[in-house]
Amino acid sequence: MQQVKTFEEVKERFRTIVFNEHFDLIVAIANGGIIPAAILNQRLNIEIRLLKINFRDAAQTPIYDQPKLIAPIDFKVEGRTVLLVEDRVKTGASLNFAKELLQSAKTIKTFAVNGNADYSLYDEVCFKFPWIL
Numbered sequence: 001m002q003q004v005k006t007f008e009e010v011k012e013r014f015r016t017i018v019f020n021e022h023f024d025l026i027v028a029i030a031n032g033g034i035i036p037a038a039i040l041n042q043r044l045n046i047e048i049r050l051l052k053i054n055f056r057d058a059a060q061t062p063i064y065d066q067p068k069l070i071a072p073i074d075f076k077v078e079g080r081t082v083l084l085v086e087d088r089v090k091t092g093a094s095l096n097f098a099k100e101l102l103q104s105a106k107t108i109k110t111f112a113v114n115g116n117a118d119y120s121l122y123d124e125v126c127f128k129f130p131w132i133l
Contacts, residue, residue: 005122007130010113013121014039021109024080027051029098032087035131036113040085049075051084051101055094067097077105084108087129089115 014036026048028037034050041048052071054063082105084098089112099108110117113129 003125003127005127005130010121010130011039014043017119017121019044019083019119021081021083021107023083023109025049025075025077026083026085027075027077027098027102029053029084029086029094033085035129036087036111037085040083040111044083051098053094053098055097067094069097069101073101077102079104079106081105081107082109083111083119085111086115086117087113088126089117089120090126092116 023044023046026037026041026044026046028034028048028050030050030052037048051073052069053067054070055067082102084095084102086095089095095110095117099110102108109119111119112121114120114122114124114127116123
């Protein structure tokens with residue numbers, strides 16, 4: 001059975017994480033990064049945009065050989081410090097692909113609720129996020 005974290009547990013991690021940079025823009029990898037990015041937006045109060053990439057299905061099984069951009073990028077990152085947000089990082093393929101797409105940014109730092117990123121709330125065995133129905 002998959003472990004579940006309570007929303008209060010996760011919310012406390014969002015509340016107390018320390019960022020060493022000032023960010024100009026939050027970019028959420030859609031769909032998984034949308035809710036974490038919205039929570040971060042509440043704390044940081046900066047512009048938020050969506051990067052529509054797909055790689056895995058809802059069961060976290062890859063549906064493509066590599067991540068794919070599924071909608072054009074409709075925002076500018078040139079010269080900006082970006083916080084790139086994903087819910088879970090397993091292989092890093094989506095984050096790495098997104099960083100390539102956004103390479104004109106001044107700086108890109110990554111954030112994951114769970115997994116290996118510049119900033120993460122957890123780095124442990126997969127668990128069900130409290131916002132997943």
